Amino acid sequence: MDALLYTQTSMAKRPCPCPSQIPLLQSTPPPDHMDRLLESFLALSDSQSSSSSSSSSFSIDLSFDRLLESRASSDVDQKLLIDRALQLGSDLLEAAKRSARKHASKHNSLAWALPPDLTIKVFSMLDTQSLCYAAATCSLFNKCARDPSCYADIDLTTVVPKVNNAVVSTMIHRAAKSLRSLKLGIVPGPTVTPGSCQPLVYTIKNSVDVSNFSWNDKRSRQGRESSILTRSCLSPLVGDNAAPGTLLRVLHLYNIERMDNTSLCGALSACPSLLDLEIVGLHVELRQTLMSVSANCHLMERLFFESSKIGRDDSLKSATCIDLVNNCPHLSSLALRGFKLHDYKVRILVKGFRKLRYVDFSTSYSITGAFLRNLGSSVGGNLLEVLILRDCMHLKEVEVARIVTAVLAGDFRSLRHLDISNKEGLASEGDWYERCYKSSVIPIKQVLAERPDMCFLAEFPTEGSYIDIDQMLDSGQDSEISLPSQFSSHTSDASIFMSSSESSYNSDQGSGNEDGRDAGYVIYEESSDEVDFLML
Structure with missing residues (x-):
């Protein structure tokens, strides 16, 4: 010293x-x-x-x-x-x-047993966050993790906002034309909708959750954490013929509050190979989104769209439904939740799609159930495996009775799951303000006996609580009573929407009748002599 x-x-x-x-x-x-x-x-x-x-x-x-x-x-x-x-x-x-x-990098290159091509193959099987952690380990892994095939499936969903546009852009550009799946947004946690066969439906707190939603709750769904993603987060998908969105198959977007119609439709125009589109909590219009899907995504097989404004989006037109049916013939799973829909528009969709197996219109406003009349034996209804009409405010007891009667008559042969539960009860025949909590005309027991392979959910409240099917069967109500002739499912198509049972909801259709009168990751950059780690 x-x-x-x-x-x-x-x-x-x-x-x-x-x-x-x-x-x-x-x-x-x-x-x-x-x-x-x-x-x-x-x-x-x-x-x-x-x-x-x-x-x-x-x-x-x-x-x-x-x-x-x-x-x-x-x-x-x-x-x-x-x-x-x-x-x-x-x-x-x-x-x-x-x-x-x-x-360490030199040591790893000598000690690592796998050659680079196999290492890249292993990395391509990792989820996005694990891939970033692996790439931050050393220069050897970083080099392998930069291969475009490792970014074929990008999942940047987070519980709290931490991903910005720069992260998304970096990932998408590294994937280039290898990109097959992209998931973005705020996902506080997976919630399985009661009675839903959908694997996982991600919703944010106070969003459309059919297990906790009440039409009597008029409070605005505020207080959500805002994502730092903006409307331009999908712009990297757009470009020339080599655009990353060209071969994209799956696009899931959750609670990106700053996303608008123009940005979403622009991104969809760059994804002609899209098969699976899931939109939850975006402030985008149903009509414009479906028009964009119809115009650009002709291979669509699954569409899941949950409204950010329950019962307020009344933008859907009959012409839009017809275009969607004609331009997306491969659609097999359709979920439109929380929108203001009308039976005649929904009927166009259900009857038109020839491969439709999964239908979910939970929390949809104005649906009475009349759209299913005479569909059980047709191509549009006979292939249905899942039908979810949970917490539809205008769903009527008489229409549910017709559906169940059609099932007993042999229609809807492929149906394995039916959910007509409602936290507000079913609407009565004369006035939907009058609610039905214990139906004496829906043959629940008969269906369970004759179709033991089918899951039938019919949960209704009673005196502020909920009752299940077993309680309904043990309550003393005659669940096996035969239906009056007017409940028959074999009613002509011409009279479907002309019965007096429709009068109560016609007054509530509003503008929907216009057709009748005229959806901390680690970003690493490698300089010439070292690997720098940027935590975003």
Whole structure:
């Protein structure tokens, strides 16, 4: 240590015009001199390695104090010396870390058993977050993790906002034309909708959750955490013929509040191969979204669209439904939840799609159930496997009775799941304000007996609580009563929407009748000599 101090002192005592500006440490010593100085310093550390950490630190403290007393003539000089010591220590620490990464990378390249092509194959099977963590391990993994095939399925959904447009753009550009799946937005947690056969439906707090939603709750769904994603987060999908969205198959967007119609429709126009579109909590219009899907995504097989404004979006037109049926013939799963829909529009969709097996219109406003009349034996209804009409405010007891009677008559042969539960009860025949909680005309027991393979959910409240099917069967109500002739499912199409049972909801259709009168990741960048890690 004394030799090191002597060397530094001798370097600093060269003549200088101004004593107060005497350099405390030579800023750029010759390379060979710096090598000898560093070697001496490291040799000193090695000689003290056998001593305790506390004694070694104490020795360095004393040496540095002596250097301050012998070299610094003023407070300014002392501060300058301390600052340079801190800078020197920081530079030495960074150099050691960089060398350690290089050494570890070299070691990994020799010790890693898999060749690069197999490593890339393994990485391509990881989820996005795990891939980022693996890439941050060393330069070897970082290089393998940069292969476009590793980004075929990008999942940047988060519980709290932490992903911005830059992260999305980086991922999409690395994937290039290998991109097959993209999931973005805020997903506080998976919630399985009661009675739903959908694997997982992600909704944010206070969003459309049919298990907790009540039409009597008029409070606005406020207080959601805002995502830092903006309307331009999907712009990397758009481009020329080599655009990343060209071969995209799956696009799921959750609670991106800043997304608008123009941005979403622009992105859909760049995704002609899209098969699966899921939209939850976006402030976009149903009509414009379906028009864009109809115009650009002709291969669509699954469409899940949950409104951000329950019962307020009344934009859907009959012409839009017809175009969607004609242009997307492969659709087999359709979910439009929380929109203001009308039976004659929904009937166009259900009857028109020839491969439709899954239907979910939960929390949809204005649906009475009349759209299903005479569909059970047709192509549009006979293939249905799942039908969910949960918490539809205008769903009528008489229409549910017709549906169940059609099932008993042999229609809807493929139906395996039927959910007509309603937290407000079913609407009565005369006035939907009159609610029915214990139906005596829906033959639930007969259906369960004759179709044991079918899951039939019919949960209704009673005196502020809920009752299940078993309670309904044990309540003493005659669930096996035969239906009057007017409940027969074999009603002509011409009279479907002309019965008196429709009068109560016609007054509520509003503008919907216009057709009748005229949806902390780690980003790593590798420089020429090291891997830098950027936490976003």
